[in-house]
Amino acid sequence: TRTSRPQRILKAVQTKATVGDPQSVITAIDHFCRHREWAMNVGDEKGSILDSVVNEVSPVTVLELGTYCGYSTVRIARLLPPGACVITLEFNPDYAAIARQVIKWSGLEDKVQLVEGASGDWIPWMKEHFGVQAFDLVFLDHWKERYLPDTKLLEECGLIQKGTVLLADNVICPGTPDYLEYVRNSPHYNSQYYRSHLEYTKAEDGLEKSVFLGY
Numbered sequence: 096t097r098t099s100r101p102q103r104i105l106k107a108v109q110t111k112a113t114v115g116d117p118q119s120v121i122t123a124i125d126h127f128c129r130h131r132e133w134a135m136n137v138g139d140e141k142g143s144i145l146d147s148v149v150n151e152v153s154p155v156t157v158l159e160l161g162t163y164c165g166y167s168t169v170r171i172a173r174l175l176p177p178g179a180c181v182i183t184l185e186f187n188p189d190y191a192a193i194a195r196q197v198i199k200w201s202g203l204e205d206k207v208q209l210v211e212g213a214s215g216d217w218i219p220w221m222k223e224h225f226g227v228q229a230f231d232l233v234f235l236d237h238w239k240e241r242y243l244p245d246t247k248l249l250e251e252c253g254l255i256q257k258g259t260v261l262l263a264d265n266v267i268c269p270g271t272p273d274y275l276e277y278v279r280n281s282p283h284y285n286s287q288y289y290r291s292h293l294e295y296t297k298a299e300d301g302l303e304k305s306v307f308l309g310y
């Protein structure tokens with residue numbers, strides 16, 4: 096049967112990128128998605144904004160919700176100092192299998208913990224299972240209707256503390272209206288919109304950065 100789009104993305108990485116060179120993995124995926132087939136990676140334009148937020152926060156522990164093929168996982172992990180790591184949650188086992196290979200090709204597997212499962216099931220176990228006290232940065236890029244419930248769950252589990260930064264992809268396209276309304280109106284968050292475009296297109300999209308101010 097036909098290969099899947101994630102399998103074709105992995106093939107582009109394995110033929111065009113250099114093992115152990117994260118930037119070449121990022122460039123190979125962006126080239127494939129711009130010139131061959133669109134795919135729902137955060138992409139180069141929004142990816143540069145993601146990079147600037149990671150550099151600004153200098154996180155020790157990062158949570159990524161929604162791994163897909165591992166493109167943003169590699170973008171984040173390549174900027175982390177030794178000892179820092181990103182825990183990335185993926186619901187779809189086929190996506191997870193591809194992401195593991197993309198992350199391995201980039202040589203960043205020591206900085207990444209890829210977990211397969213539903214965010215709602217895993218978030219309550221994060222402290223116990225990974226010894227996480229609180230996340231310094233959370234990148235939300237999974238099912239758009241899960242952004243708000245998972246943010247509330249992270250708060251309830253004490254995984255968001257004063258200074259934690261939430262960075263949400265796709266707040267315009269496909270859109271996360273209930274999440275936006277919550278973080279923009281809550282006295283506990285200081286929110287800022289970074290206007291950009293939907294990956295590899297001219298359509299508007301953007302990232303919302305929300306800093307938790309404490310209770």
Ligand SMILES: O=C(NCCc1nnc(-c2ccc3[nH]cnc3c2)[nH]1)c1cc(-c2ccc(F)cc2)cc(O)c1O
Pocket residue numbers: 135136137160161162163184185186187190212213214215236237238239241264265268269293294
């Ligand atoms: O659906 C998206 N992303 C989500 C994938 C995912 N990968 N993993 C999960 C997961 C992971 C743990 C989970 N736990 C519970 N649900 C979960 C879902 N979800 C997405 C869609 C678009 C898009 C825009 C315009 C279009 F015309 C069509 C599509 C653009 C984007 O940048 C996206 O990120």
Ligand SMILES: [Mg+2]
Pocket residue numbers: 135136137236264265
């Ligand atoms: Mg996205």
